[in-house]
Amino acid sequence: MFFAFLLISLSSCDLFKKIQDDDDTTVDTGDELEPIQGRRVYDPETGTWVVVEEAVTEKMDTIAWQEVPTTDDPPITSTGESPITGNQSNxxxxxxxxxxxxxxxxxxxxxxxxxxxxxxxxxxxxxxxxxxxxxxxxxxxxxxxxxxxxxxxxxxxxxxxxxxxxxxxxxxxxxxxxxxxxxxxxxxxxxxxxxxxxxxxxxxxxxxxxxxxxxxxxxxxxxxxxxxTLETHSRAIIRHALENHDPRNIVLVSKDVANEVSRFNYFRDEYAIWNRGRPATPLNELLIPENEAASMERVNMAPLLQRSDTTVFIVPNWEETFVYALLRKIDVSRDPYSTVIVYGMPQWKDFEKIDFDYYEKLRVHISASVFVNSLDPxxxxxxxxxxxxxxxxxxxxxxxxxxxxxxxxxxxxxxxxxxxxxxxxxxxxxxxxxxxxxxxxxxxxxxxxxxxxxxxxxxxxxxxxxxxxxxxxxxx
CATH class of the missing domain: 3.40.50.2300 (Response regulator)
Structure with a gap:
């Protein structure tokens, strides 16, 4: 059973109160309406009308009713459907x-x-x-x-x-x-x-x-x-890197695990499109053994780091422990006066354990499907x-x-x-x-x-x- 949502006129508390189950008998309303009060009422036992002396017969207050169109405030139904407005489609x-x-x-x-x-x-x-x-x-x-x-x-x-x-x-x-x-x-x-x-x-x-x-x-x-998709994110990242940096200084980084290494194909394909089919030096790639992914003690970054130019690492990975270890390793391996940029994935924005000093020092860039600029009027x-x-x-x-x-x-x-x-x-x-x-x-x-x-x-x-x-x- 589905329940409709009309957020236009209901408070959040009333809106989401669960409808009582069909077998809930806490309140018994009966199958018939209560008899309307008056001087003469029907007696079901005798089958005749009788006069009730103590009945309320004073003039009743008049209530002015205002009919609200169902298009303005449609009724809640139990079909899961909540029409807001409607006309015949021609x-x-x-x-x-x-x-x-x-x-x-x-x-x-x-x-x-x-x-x-x-x-x-x-x-x-x-x-x-x-x-x-x-x-x-x-x-x-x-x-x-x-x-x-x-x-x-x-x-x-x-x-x-x-x-x-x-x-x-x-x-x-x-x-x-x-x-x-x-x-x-x-x-x-x-x-x-x-x-x-x-x-x-x-x-x-x-x-x-x-x-x-x-x-x-x-x-x-x-x-x-x-x-x-992930493919679209990957292609956008490599395009941004190629537009701003020498491709010879770009390094793709991954754990040496088949399904993660396969993500490199998106970057390679976009790089080929970037070169318009012309022969080009392949992008650098660094595969980190899975048993080194947490500590990276025996991972040698030195040959990849540029002293006189910017080194760009692209990391299509969203495992926080691995990313944290990698950023630490890059930071301790680089020359204090050299420039490093690291491209990551959308999930990096929501990491909770990583010290954001690494994001600042390594000029982290990420892709994102959502960005709301609070300064935009x-x-x-x-x-x-x-x-x-x-x-x-x-x-x-x-x-x-x-x-x-x-x-x-x-x-x-x-x-x-x-x-x-x-x-x-x-x-x-x-x-x-x-x-x-x-x-x-x-x-x-x-x-x-x-x-x-x-x-x-x-x-x-x-x-x-x-x-x-x-x-x-x-x-x-």
Missing amino acids: VIDVTDFGSQILNNYNISVVLPWLTDRFNAMDPNIYYNSLWAINYYNGTKMALEVLANEGLNATVSAMDSGASPSTTSGLIRGSEDLGNAHLIVGPYRRDNVALLAQYAQQREKVLVSPQSAASGISNLNPNYVQVNP KVKLFKEQYYDLYGAIPTEEAFVGYDVMLYFGRMLKKYGTKFQYALEGEEADALHTHFAFERVVRPGTTSGIETSQIEQFENKFVNILKFENYQFQKDN
Whole structure:
């Protein structure tokens, strides 16, 4: 059983109270209404009407009722679907590539609300539900902007339960999902894969805002991935390094473990593209034996460190213990007057054990799919509006929820139900990143317009952040 979320008019405490189970008999309301009081009442034992002398017969107060339209404050249902506004969808026009321009679009937002984890007696919101709550808060703010811009949309919010079985249940039984022109979500890879297959079969567009996994769906032009994959991050890192440093001074570093060394292929391939097929000296590579990964006592860095130029280490690894040991080793091995730059992965931003003095001294750079510049006037305005609405400071996922809905809502309004084929011509700056979508084509095929050759659409922009003055700052 799924429960709808209407964050527009309900407080967070009331919103997430668990609905009583069907077998809860704490309060017995009975099957019939209580008899209305009056001087004459029906006596079921005699089958006749009787006069009740002590009945209340004084004039009753008059109550003025105000009818609230269901479009303004829709009822909570038990289907997991929460329509915000709605009109009949009629075709206004059809584009050259078969996209329908409609007077109203149906949008389904599928997020891990985890309603089954709530306890009615606990005033606190279940921690793992906060991502969905914050994300959807940003989504609602974008829907308000889109409505003012003229987009008519019926929006339904439903709970994936962070569960393949729950998501499969939505696919089988949700009428709103079946009528959707655009589906946004969910969070986990397995649930994304299920909805991607559904979107492919039913000719809908699925936008995945969170998953960065590759291979989610095969030959599926209806699947759009907002979060760049590991391959895209890797290519962005090596391009940034090549644009700023001599390739002869770049060193790829990894533990000598097959699946980790295989990540080098992304950097090698992009390096070959950089050289336009011309012969070039291969990038330096350092493989650290697994039994040395923790101490690195016998790892010799000296031959790799440049004395008169900058040495660049690229480390496609997100194991904190290994990264910490590596940074320590580089720091003690380098000449105090030499310059070293280390490129790492997005996870480095959230490390807790590493002394950030190493980040500062070694000029650490990382890739990131999300970067919110607090000095940006648009970001400041969003924070103010968000706080006015929700009484809280927006998290990163609130920015993502806002940006994703705003961008794709505008695409839907402008290009219709098959807007994904127009993505490549619609780059846009957002609060948390830049959108630059490209079609991902199966290796060995052409990049023509044939939809059968498209694996998916993916945002290819990656933020490169540098650690300077003890904080990450944008560097591209």
